[in-house]
Amino acid sequence: MYAVIKTGGKQYRVQEGDVLRVEKLDAENGKEVTFDDVLMVGEGSSMKTGGDVASATVTGVITESGRGQKIVVFKKRRRKNYRLTQGHRQSFTSVRIDSIKE
Template sequence: MYAVIRTGGKQYKVSQGDVLRVETVAGDAGGEVIFDDVLMVGGDEGLKVGEATEGAKVTGTIIRQMRDKKVIVFKKKRRKNYIRTQGHRQNLTVVRISGIS
């Protein structure tokens, strides 16, 4: 069985036992998280999309909170002596999917 969930403005196809890196979800390591925004559920019974997925939820366990690798933002305007360099590290949560219902 698999599901498509939406969290942090992105969509993920998940099945039981998968490990995901998603945008920050509140909670500590070892805590449980519930994803209510399920877009699609598929499996042996067939495919459920739209209103048929109301009440469906995906549960997971938070493995750890982390930060992604640094992304360098570089801006330059030629002949104007304008150069700006900035770094950004995104906060992430690592989640193991424990069930789809």
């Protein structure tokens, strides 16, 4: 069975045992986190969506928090002697999915 959850403005398809990187969550490593914004639950012909999944929850444990690889942003305007280099590292939280409850 799998579920589609929404967190950090993105949607993720998860199964029990999956480890996924989501946007930074305000919790410490080893803490349990519950995702209440479930969009779809089920498998095959037993899919539930909309109001049928209002009570569904997905729980997981935070395994890691950190920052991703650096992305270099380079801007240039030709013939104007304009060059701008910036860097960005996105914060993330790794979550191991433990259970999906309908």
